[in-house]
Amino acid sequence: MKLVTAVIKPHKWEEVREALAGAGVAGMTVTEASGYGQQKGHTEVYRGAEYDVSLVPKIRLEVVVDDADAETVVSTIAAAAQTGKIGDGKVWVVPVDSVVRVRTGETDEAAL
């Protein structure tokens, strides 16, 4: 099993969700995140005092999938989240040792 983690632009989240649903992904975990990379922050001004705001709001989504599905899920997210401008985010994959579904006690692939 693989954990696919993606950090994407918040306004692309709905498109990514629809694309993943189309690819058969039934569930995921989403958190509001913030960070920075090549995309610089912005300047804010309060009573003339300037602040460089370096953190940019992002959506972080996580989904655990079968080894065989990982590549499809990654390419689906990458295609749906892409705008072509800096700040589109990243998708990465790490191996998962085990999974338990809390309600039934099913494990691993049966728990996905």
Add this chain to the structure above:
Amino acid sequence: MDTGDTAWILISAALVLLMTPGLAFFYGGMVRAKSVLNMMMMSFAALAIVPVLWVLYGYSLAFSPGGNGWLGGFDRLGLSNIAVDTAYGTIPEYVFAGFQMMFAILTVALISGAVADRAKFGAWIVFTVVWVSVVYFPVAHWVFDFGDDGGWIATQLEAIDFAGGTAVHINAGAAGLALVLVLGKRVGWKRDPMRPHNLPFVLLGAGLLWFGWFGFNAGSAVGANGLAGLAFVNTAVATAAAIIGWIAVELVREGKGTSLGAASGAIAGLVAITPAAGAASPVGSILIGVVAGVLCAFAVGLKYKLGYDDSLDVVGVHLVGGLVGTLLIGLLATEGAGLTQFGKQTLAAAVVLAYSFVLTYVIGLLIDRTIGFRLDEELEVTGIDQVEHLESAYDFAGGGGGSILKTGA
């Protein structure tokens, strides 16, 4: 006595009361999320404490006959020697006492913006009690008591101060500066981000203040009459002009107008028109408003150059705005304007400024040397709401941030 006058001053008093909760929102939105409750509680402390002191002895020290130019007499201690049919001009004296009570509440609350995030709450309570007693009540007498034994600014100097440019705004601004010098800078000032955590609160507060200010200024006509109408119009137009003035500075400097600038410009205009509302023409009020908006927009940047952490710009808005209105009305009053009047305005402003600054510095120092005024650094960094009020304003995470109810377990 006149029922129309009485009705208007009763309503005005309630309007002025609303200014202090409005101020709590105006200030509360400007601090960080970890200290918004303390900021608002400093205003609510004034709401709790000042009316009691006002009834016990404040009104007497400010307005009782039998005193002199510097302090009122003792005939009104506990509001004694007043009956329901005792008149003050055309209104019952109870109504006048209630109206003026609200000014005392607001003035001490205004100071709190200078010392955001870092004043021990107990020390602030002591400060509130001592400051209104030693500074506000006498100065209110100087400026607002036009009786036979009235205040020296009102009856001898005859400086123009319609609703409290000196007694309220210069007074609070000078006191704020003095307290900042006693308490020092916040931990991390000029290094950590200390931007406002809730600008909609700031705009809400500015709106409530503006609304209440019609009671403050138009109510200061102490009658439902044309003078109140003039003060009302001047209050509206000076405030509008000051927003334009402040935003104009931002457009030149940053290229954009900010919401905090609009809210701050409104307050700067309200402050500046306060002494002038009954004496300026509506067009003169526009000028006063624009000057206040522009000057205060620059003045709030001075603290970074001078190195004092006047956290929410009590000096830059109230002291500077108060001076703008108090001095300009000497030149712009529709009657008696000129260098003689300007000199009187300058003297009144200077004496109130000096009295408030010196007395507040001494009071602050005494509190600091005895019970301590400043929160411990570690507690300040943790957040004053949590350590001084046992609360946090927002439950961001849901589920009480991992809290477990102990009571009743």
